[in-house]
Amino acid sequence: MALDWIVLIFCCFGQLSAQSFNITHPNDLELEDRLLRVLLRLNLEEEYNTLLVYGEECVFHSLLRRLGAPTVIVESGSTNYDWAFSTSTLILTCGSDAEREENSKTLLKLQSTRRLIYLQENTQPEAICTKYSQKEQHNIAMVKPSFYLSDTIYSCRYFQTPNYEEEHFFADQPIYIENFQNMRGTAIRTVSDLLVPRNMAYRDKRTGETKMLGYVSHMMNTYAQKLNAKLQHVSIPELGVENAIVKEIMNWAREDILDIGTAMVSSLQFSNMDNAGYPYLLTGYCLMVPVPAKLPYNVVYSMIVDPLVLCIIFLLMCAFSVLIVYTQNLSWRNLTLANVLLNDRSLRGLLGQSFPFPPNPNKHLKLVIFVLCFASVMITTMYEAYLQSYFTRPPSEPSIRSFRDIGNFSQKLAISRIEVNILISLNNSHFREISKDHLLIYDDWSKYLDLRDSFNTSFIYPVSVDRWTGYEEQQKFFAEPTFYLASDLCFNQLIFFSIPLRRYLPHRHLFEDHMMRQHEFGLVAFWKSQSFFEMVKLGLASMKDLSHKRSVEESLKLDDISWILKLYLGAIGLSICCFILEISRCGERLNRLWRHWRY
Structure with missing residues (x-):
């Protein structure tokens, strides 16, 4: 029994020795050394941090422990997971049919990755390059088992015939090139x-x-x-x-x-x-709004009269009336409501008109009159400056401040059906603020573009900031701008165009x-x-002035001062009524009626 065990042990030892002798065959060792140099050179040309090995065991597997790089081995030739490594990868393939990747995301990420394929001696490189080019993978290099003797590397070249090149390892030629x-x-x-x-x-x-x-x-x-x-x-x-x-x-x-x-x-x-x-491009999606029209001249007079300023002027008039009544005789005897509200000197003085000056005035009255004249100069100068400025360039009508304001204006929002569907699908909050009654939806995209290109001021248009630059350039040839880009009225501030x-x-x-x-x-x-x-060169646009410039008259018309005439007629009518009441002694009669009713 002891002899049998000894024979069995020697047999096993001999078999292991034989296997060890096959692995460490001098040719295999030399091939591994040459391939190791290739991999080190590839790392110098373009550093890789991960190795991906397809196929069953071949000479590449024995090199992995000597490289010491993170490695993923796929013996089946395909992975069932998404390749999520962010590092640079080098693919090693054991045979021409070893790589059978089916994961679409992995194929996309590894499409341009460099591949080194270990071929059999009877395999033609041209067929391999054709096979990989059909899969749109072009960074392919191949070595054969006789590489340790020939030092020949076969590299695929897509746009030439034949579609590969034989390169010597020690030649100063790149293994991989940018084929495109x-x-x-x-x-x-x-x-x-x-x-x-x-x-x-x-x-x-x-x-x-x-x-x-x-x-x-x-x-x-x-x-x-x-x-x-x-x-x-x-x-x-x-x-x-x-x-x-x-x-x-x-x-x-x-x-x-x-x-x-x-x-x-x-x-x-x-x-x-x-x-x-x-x-x-990175751009926004905003509204292209017509420039508000200028106010008519007959409204300018009401624009320069601010109610708060009028109240201040009225209080100044009352204050000057009280001071004039008191400083004239240094007494409050003549201080009545009529002398305060209808004081001729105070009213005419603030309007910059002349008024009768009392004889031998005291120094207090002189000081009040001096201040009154100074106030009249300031008030009349201010209003004259406002009036002339507004006549030169009248202010604009109110503009749209928010998406909800669109319903308060006469213009509707002209928009294409495609844009409406996109905004609805995105559940855009700004678009939901616009009433459907103020939308004009065009099913025909080309008709909508023609309307927008015509600068029709009856509508508001959505436009990308990128497209607006063309409209802005075109409006430089207009007498005055017709539209402006409302940067605070944007459906989306940042859109990616790819x-x-x-x-x-x-x-x-x-x-x-x-x-x-x-x-x-x-x-x-x-x-x-x-x-x-x-666009002008191709006849798709013109330098024609499409704006509706307001005609400037050489002089004012009667309609421009209609409000002034109406106020003047109203004041004349009020004066006539007061005069009639005065000559009819209406005040005395009312006073007698008051006393009779009181007693």
Whole structure:
């Protein structure tokens, strides 16, 4: 029995030794050393913090303990969870069919990640590059088991034939390149919404080609030039519509019919922004309100007369009347209600008119008259300054201060059905403050835009701050502004406008980088400032004065002083009544009646 156990132990020891000898075969060790150098070089070119290994065990697994980097091993080739690591990742794949990822969010996050694939000797790199390009994954490098002998790395190159390159490890050549820096004339499919002034189409007379203007189109044109690509405008009639709107463009982006939409989608319209890029514009959504009309001249007289100031002047008149009555004889004997309220000297003095001065006045009366004359100069100068200023530039009628005030004005809010549906779906509190009777809803989007572009002052319009800049530029050619942007009447102060993108667009990062660089260098602001002149150039706008300038008369009309005449006639009528009562001795008769009734 003891001998049997000894034989069994030696057999097991021999088997373990054989396995150890196979693992540590010199060729395998050399291959591991060469691949370790590759991984270290990749880390120097672009640092990675996480390794993701697909497939069953291969030479990559034995390297993991030597690298000491956080590693996720997926033997089945697919994960059932969302890849949530924020670190830079390097994917190692054990075989051409090892990676079978099915999670859409993980595919999107790992789309541009670098991949190193371990191939069998009989596998063709060209087929592997084609396979991965169909999945829109282009940062692919491959090594074969004979790598320790040839030091050859196969790297996929998308826009060339053949679609890969053989590179020597020790050659001074990058393993991974940005394939889309030069697309070699490849088409970028797009559809334009032709929404002025963002996108404006015209036909080049020299070449006969359809070209685009507008600050969104300029960004798309420069992007295609940067990548050495060309824009292919997908035929809209073939898609079954006459005019492309943002909603349809977003749907085409989801269905991969187009790559990048020449349009902008707002954060108010869509909650799921998977098919939209980084925000291109940040703007507000406010009301474009007609400038209040100037008050007529006949109302100016009532505008300069403030009730509080009138009360103060009346109290001054009463005070001067009391002082004049007392200082004339230094006695209160003549102080009556009539002498206070209807004092001729005090009233005429405050109005800046002459009045009889008593002979041999005392110094107290002189001082009161001096103060009275000074007050009259101040009052008449003040009112004359107000009157001349208001005649030169009359004040405006009351303006809208809140959304509830819209119901108190004659103008209605003209708005499209699309915008109404969006505001209702968002349960916008400001929109709910507007009565339905003061809304004019247009089902036809184009008719609504034509109405707004006509500067019809019978309506109020919602407008983005971005679009308002074009209207503001156009109004510089008006005799006087017709509309103003009510910055305190905004449905939303901050809206994100993004460009529709295909979800798995492989050069999304290049597009967003290009877009932000345009902002950084001020090109977007410049394009926006020039958009109105481009509209004029294409005949989509004109420099015609659409304002309704008020005609300035050379002199006042009778209607302009109607209130003054009415007050004058009223005062004359009151004077006549008082004169009649005076000559009829009505006061004496009333006094006798009072005494008779009293006694």
